[in-house]
Amino acid sequence: MSKKKLNSTNTLNEYYLDERCTLNKVLRIVGKRWVSEILVLVKEDVSRFSNLKECLNGISDNVLSNVLNELVTAQLIEKEIFKEVPIRVEYRITASGLELVEVLHELCNWGKKNIPYEIRIQPILRNKSS
Amino acid sequence: MSKKKLNSTNTLNEYYLDERCTLNKVLRIVGKRWVSEILVLVKEDVSRFSNLKECLNGISDNVLSNVLNELVTAQLIEKEIFKEVPIRVEYRITASGLELVEVLHELCNWGKKNIPYEIRIQPILRNKSS
DNA sequence: CTGTATCCGTTAGGATACTG
């Protein structure tokens, strides 16, 4: 399982951009949906799966799980498992993650100041069907 | 044309996150592939379509065009059309865009310092076919 | 030269059932 089309232009472009600048790696981690919200919540001590799910209106188990795993892989958060019954798991932000949140905060301030009123970044759809 | 499934969970979640924090809007603009690279190139006075295409190994006309339009919509760059023959168009970064690049630069520095060695953010594929 | 329109494959995000 988990095969990737290694020779597709899509993939090659991704690698090209990764090589070109680290910024692209950063944005590919943090630019995915829910990621920045979850990082900030964990930073604010919302440390458990169920708590995070409560805070994030509409996220599904699957997606939350994936994002948490990615954040652990990127070493932005850490996972601690308590072998109780029922099992308990806690996530904590790392020093690296904390630094990232600081920069994201600046990015947010930039947005508040500069994003045009009510901009909606719409997908560019081509289907003409209703 | 350009219909969007306004009631899909996908769309509703997007709106939810937009309302929740401006950061999500920012990341949705700048988190797309090529966007940050193009913004920086324009800032460095690579101002024409063909020049940008030369600098960005492998980008297609379609994609470059879309990204440029999005950057103009978000008011990060400006477009000036010179009605010559052949037509000439120049893009310039705005004050807002310039501020954004500053923050992105910090984000990049964070990445250089903190992204684990040779991390590859892989898509999680489920297809078992070769 | 500077794009836009169209088609297409791949991937992200979501729903749900199930497991330790």
Add this chain to the structure above:
DNA sequence: CAGTATCCTAACGGATACAG
């Protein structure tokens, strides 16, 4: 409680033809 496995749909990124 804290996930993982599976399936599904819509959106993204890319190739190409062609238009102003």
